[in-house]
Amino acid sequence: MLYALAATREGLGIARLPSWYVAGDLRSGRLTELLGAHQRAPTPVQLLFLPSRMHSAKMRSFVDHVVTEWPRTGSGDMNDPSSL
Numbered sequence: 001m002l003y004a005l006a007a008t009r010e011g012l013g014i015a016r017l018p019s020w021y022v023a024g025d026l027r028s029g030r031l032t033e034l035l036g037a038h039q040r041a042p043t044p045v046q047l048l049f050l051p052s053r054m055h056s057a058k059m060r061s062f063v064d065h066v067v068t069e070w071p072r073t074g075s076g077d078m079n080d081p082s083s084l
Contacts, residue, residue, distance in 0.1 A: 020070075045070065 004015035005022065014034055025031040047063055049055070 001017060001021060005017060005025075007013055008015045008017075008031060009025070019026075022031055026033060045066070047066060049059065049063075
């Protein structure tokens with residue numbers, strides 16, 4: 001992906017890249033979205049981990065990041081497994 005992004009930034013063609021990967025370039029106008037009507041449906045992501053009172057700080061930080069920063073497509077609640 002890195003080389004495809006670098007090539008498109010240099011004007012050497014077009015690339016199909018994840019929206020989160022090029023969001024800053026799109027906002028700044030450095031890149032322009034083409035064929036927006038032909039995007040794939042979002043791919044769901046699930047975080048699975050064993051219930052425990054002792055999760056590492058790194059894991060909790062990662063889960064918090066995913067929950068707040070990634071767009072939600074499902075209707076479940078990360079803190080309530082019965083709703084997933």
